[in-house]
Amino acid sequence: MPLPHFLVMPYPILGHINPLLQFSQVLAKHGCKITFLITEFNQRRVKNAIEHLGSDIKFVTLPDGLDHDDDRSDQPKVILSLRNTMPTKLHKLIEHINALDGDNKITCLVISKNIGWALEVGHNLGIKGAVLWPASAIALASFESIPRLIDEGIINSETGLPTRKQEIQLLPNSPMIETVNLPWCKLGKKFFLHMAEDTKTLKLAEWWLCNTTCDLEPEALSLSSRFLPIGPLMMQSDDTNKSNSFWEEDSTCLDWLNQHPPQSVVYVSFGSLAMMEPTQFKELALGLDLLNKPFLWVVRPDNENKVNNAYPDEFHGSKGKIVGWSPQRKILNHPAIACFISHCGWNSTIEGVCGGTPFLCWPFFSDQFYNMSYICDVWKVGLGLDKDENGMISKVEIKNKVEQLLDNKDIQTRSLKLKEITLMKTNGGQSSKNLEKFINWAKE
Incomplete structure (x- = not known):
């Protein structure tokens, strides 16, 4: 059975790029073929880092649709630009990669949050999809719970803001949290509406891979059978002495x-x-x-x-x-x-x-x-x-x-x-078994 060819596509900020890069290194270590997609803007910033990451991962680029001088710390602006400009370009890129080598076509798309539309592109091309969630599993559980929180009158359906100040428990035995500190509340209405919609699109993915373990977040992981803990990725990807950061570090x-x-x-x-x-x-x-x-x-x-x-x-x-x-x-x-x-x-x-x-x-x-x-x-x-x-x-x-x-x-x-x-949950533990389960699924 041929090994899968993964197209890995992070949302273009460091907190998403690094875990997806760690995941790519883990998959490459298992013999899988990896194509890693970053924006042209990020490629210019991290060219030297890419050259030091070795040849196991092939990097490709697409434009993010923004001008060079645009403020890329404005996340709603970045999210909207990606959604408006990238889907067609991604479709063409996948077709181009598959035409180059018919025996090694892309078989699975792995994305991070904020770009759920990419799963639709892959789905339309008959390509399997998975999400590697870069934040905590409880955060994914909270986004998944948005419809319930609206129905129970805890948050406003248009803004995501709490209807009143209170402390809630999202799941039985999960940590208590003030409703003003729910993951979307300090990021604005546009971000909330995007994430509510994006989370629906993420359901095109069969797996929601989480960089966590069942001991760290058992309550959140029990919410859905899609949740698959495969962390900590940093301990599976390589030894501690090897950097996988895209930014230049002061050693x-x-x-x-x-x-x-x-x-x-x-x-x-x-x-x-x-x-x-x-x-x-x-x-x-x-x-x-x-x-x-x-x-x-x-x-x-x-x-x-x-x-x-x-x-x-x-x-x-x-x-x-x-x-x-x-x-x-x-x-x-x-x-x-x-x-x-x-x-x-x-x-x-x-x-x-x-x-x-x-x-x-x-x-x-x-x-x-x-x-x-x-x-x-x-x-x-x-x-x-x-x-x-x-x-x-x-x-x-x-x-x-x-x-x-x-x-x-x-x-x-x-x-x-x-x-x-x-x-204990990494090499030889439950996370390693889950990773093997995921790779076997991708081979099917």
């Missing part, structure tokens, strides 16, 4: 970490999208100064520029190191790391769990509030940061919570135990 921070004793450094990173207001940025800087501990802080160049290089005059930073982007997976496995101040994006959450690292949670939007609930209330491997009456997380709050976290030996013990349990 000097690893040499810097080597100079510090075990569990002494506070690591701070808020992912590839979160932006911080200037006043809050300054407060964070001063809070890190107050710690009297070494810190490693990731400040993306775009974040730094948009807050007008807003390091306060009284910020010394003498105990810390600031980098533009980091080899996070290696950092979270470094013995010098004591804790992780995180936005709680799912990729960062999985990497922190697999590093056995205690969390200090600072969520911004999307599934990050749900992930914080898992970290603090279910897994009990971290603490949350509380805002003051002005909606700010103060420098004193940062200092106090870091000290509280590092003094909590129970959290440290649970973090290491959760790491052990999670890693």
Whole structure:
């Protein structure tokens, strides 16, 4: 039986590209043929990274329909442009690839969220489809539950906003969440309406692959037979020493970490999208100064520029190191790391769990509030940061919570135990069996 040929297509942001790239590396390791589709804009940004990823994955490109100078952090704008311009181009691209080698035609399309229309393109060409969901399974469950939440009067059908302030439990035994923190609530009406429609289209996929394990999110995974946990992908794709990030990483921070004793450094990173207001940025800087501990802080160049290089005059930073982007997976496995101040994006959450690292949670939007609930209330491997009456997380709050976290030996013990349990589910565990199940399905 011939091995399947996968066309893998992520929504064009780093939080989607990286897990789908990890998944592609796993499939390639199993002998499958992989064609990986990125936008022309992203290809220009990551050309060097592609050259270092080896020849197991073939990269192809399509335009995203935006002008070069358009703001690609405007997600509703990107989503609309992709939907309006890409389907016809994708159809032609698949036909072109299949015409080049009739014995190795594309047999399965794997996409991430926000581009469910791609499944329709594949379906019309007789190609199987699957979704690799890049966020937590509970987030997918919440989008799947939108019709029920509307019927029960919990959210408005036009905006997705809660009809009243309350705390709900989406599924039995799942974490409680404030309705204002549902994954779509801070991203606007257009995003909500898109995701409500997109989730319907995702049902063209037979599998909703999740970068998680049955121990991390059992309640969410029980919602639908489509949910198939195959994570953590980062542990299946390759060894810890190999980077699979599309962004250039500053590896000097690893040499810097080597100079510090075990569990002494506070690591701070808020992912590839979160932006911080200037006043809050300054407060964070001063809070890190107050710690009297070494810190490693990731400040993306775009974040730094948009807050007008807003390091306060009284910020010394003498105990810390600031980098533009980091080899996070290696950092979270470094013995010098004591804790992780995180936005709680799912990729960062999985990497922190697999590093056995205690969390200090600072969520911004999307599934990050749900992930914080898992970290603090279910897994009990971290603490949350509380805002003051002005909606700010103060420098004193940062200092106090870091000290509280590092003094909590129970959290440290649970973090290491959760790491052990999670890693057991990869090689030879249930996730590996599920991956084999998926590949066998794709071969049929």
